[in-house]
Amino acid sequence: MTFGPSLLQTAGRVFTAPIFISGGYSAVKDPAGKAAMAESTLDTIREYVPGLPEDNELLVRINGGVQILAGTTLLLGIKPRLSALALAGSLIPTTLAGHSFWEMEGGEAKAHQTQFSKNLAAFGGLLLLLDAGENQKAIDKAAAKAAAKAAKKAEKRALKQA
Numbered sequence: 001m002t003f004g005p006s007l008l009q010t011a012g013r014v015f016t017a018p019i020f021i022s023g024g025y026s027a028v029k030d031p032a033g034k035a036a037m038a039e040s041t042l043d044t045i046r047e048y049v050p051g052l053p054e055d056n057e058l059l060v061r062i063n064g065g066v067q068i069l070a071g072t073t074l075l076l077g078i079k080p081r082l083s084a085l086a087l088a089g090s091l092i093p094t095t096l097a098g099h100s101f102w103e104m105e106g107g108e109a110k111a112h113q114t115q116f117s118k119n120l121a122a123f124g125g126l127l128l129l130l131d132a133g134e135n136q137k138a139i140d141k142a143a144a145k146a147a148a149k150a151a152k153k154a155e156k157r158a159l160k161q162a
Helices: 007-029 032-048 056-076 080-098 106-131 134-161
Strands: none
Touching (some): 007 056, 007 080, 007 106, 032 056, 056 080, 080 106
């Protein structure tokens, strides 16, 4: 397991990954309920993506497999940014198909609105993981540039004194 660049980023990955691994496992093991819930959303998506398979259970299983694989690699710190990107991509159809609260009423709508909001929060966390390390790269680049400039100045001073 990778513990850099910070303990907080590692903790964030470790605490984020299990929900995707267990949700993915559930989708792969028993896709029927999720496939039925996703039917209208998948039909709409097929209007824009004509090559999408007609087998909804297969699509749910594929999405679940992506979540298991990317969740596991995120947990282990293997290509965490790519893992976060794959999970964010898998979360979009999961959220739209599974928690379309705007099509529901009453308590069911409220419960699904909460789940929709939780998925948005997870999506936001994954976006933060996508950016992890970029700030450190910028800092390292600026530090290297400053060090090169300082070395050049020191060299000029040394030549003047010689």
